[in-house]
Amino acid sequence: MDSIAFLIADTESIEDGNYLRLGNELLQRGFGVAVCLIDSISMHDSNIRVKGFTLNRAMNDGDSIPALESFDLSIFSHLWLLSLGFRRTFLDKMQLLYSISDRVHIINSLDTITHLNSKYFLATRPGQFKYPATYASTDPEELYQIMQQGGMWIAKPPAGSLGREVFLISHEDANARVILETLCGPDKDQFTLLQAYIQGVEKGEKRVLLAGGKPIGQYRRIAKNDHRNNLHQGASSEMCELTAQETRYCIALGAFLKDFGAEFVGLDLVYPWIIEFNVINPGGLVTIEELGGQDLTAMIIDEIGFTHS
Ligand SMILES: Nc1ncnc2c1ncn2[C@@H]1O[C@H](COP(=O)(O)OP(=O)(O)O)[C@@H](O)[C@H]1O
Ligand SMILES: [Mg+2]
Incomplete structure (x- = not known):
């Protein structure tokens, strides 16, 4: 058995x-x-x-x-x-x-868990998908100098979760330096990501569940009085559709992820920008059903293609 x-x-x-x-x-x-x-x-x-x-x-x-x-x-x-x-x-x-x-x-494969769970790998695949300009360092001053070029930035840990320690900063913000110092730690032994702010995120992002490389369901998450569209940080959720363009994009991303050994993924999308691939316990199954969608459990198992040996 x-x-x-x-x-x-x-x-x-x-x-x-x-x-x-x-x-x-x-x-x-x-x-x-x-x-x-x-x-x-x-x-x-x-x-x-x-x-x-x-x-x-x-x-x-x-x-x-x-x-x-x-x-x-x-x-x-x-x-x-x-x-x-x-x-x-x-x-x-x-x-x-x-x-x-x-x-x-x-x-998901150990390659997936080790490398797609961090946000470094995502920043090095410009041919595959759109990902915001990303800098990583343990030196807060190096990151502080980069953000002096202006604009809005996101500072966050490379492999955090649930929106914890995700800050919105700009070079005009008097808190910017201390936020970067805090994220890198007093001994400068913690990596911090500095990422260009994706315009349009404030209208929400789509969480798309992919099983066996195929998009099988999605919903939209929109933050209230916060820059983080995480349900754990109080964002609300609603049902949504994918446009034909988004569907084609997700299918192409699904093929890339499946090759990597990522069989069950929650991808966060502000078309065409990817915010992240959630490869450990992606949420969505319960939320989609609560929003009036179907229970996708059987479809996930079918698409991953478990076979009895
Ligand atoms: N580069 C960015 N531009 C705009 N908003 C961002 C950016 N990065 C993160 N965010 C916001 O912060 C939230 C949490 O960031 P994310 O990288 O997904 O971290 P976590 O793994 O903690 O969920 C995102 O859902 C999004 O709302
Ligand atoms: Mg996230």
Whole structure:
């Protein structure tokens, strides 16, 4: 029987979201399904182990977490990473998972998780898609000098999430220098991105869900009294369509992402500008349904093309 382990962050109870819906769907299709905690990964002799629980029935929102068992990760045919867990152990976890990546199919690929999750790679593909001019440094003064050319800028961490530490600044802003200093840290040991401000973001951005390289659903997010269109920062969401141009663009981007091993992605679009590719646990499944759209879970599984071996 094919089997899959979802790797998630520690949680007090079962919560509605990607692992609940995707796990239930695969269980119903005859897969062995386990839900495991990403930060419990360890090495035992030559085995990579993790703690988690197997499903013998569908999960419901609010269910308590069953007693945890320890599994050898290479018994699973697929692993689906839906959290990176603690930041400090990111490299160790990637290296531990890499050691079994020739035996287990990992969604999304470790290349994707390592490189598309950061915003550096995106800035170096001008032939593939539009991405704002981007500078990165641990030296706040270097970044401060760059922004003296004028205009509006975004300063943010290279691999942050949920809109945390994303600042809108200009050279006229007396806070600009201290914001860059704070982001780089007192010991100047944290990288900071300085990015040209994308005009039009204030009208909202489209979150497009891509599965197996194909756009399958989308909605618009619009911030209120904030420059960040993140739902976690109070932005509102509404249903929207993709224009024919946007659809063609997303299909081309989907092919590029699939080649990279990115099978389930949330892309943030202010056409033609890409804000980011969300490759770890992209939100959208629950939001689209709450907005009156369909539950896309089965379509995600179909498009990724899980096959029984
Ligand atoms: N270059 C930019 N121009 C305009 N707005 C931006 C830019 N970068 C980020 N933002 C705004 O900040 C939000 C969060 O930035 P993002 O890079 O997606 O970080 P996170 O990974 O924390 O969501 C975006 O959704 C967008 O509203
Ligand atoms: Mg974002």
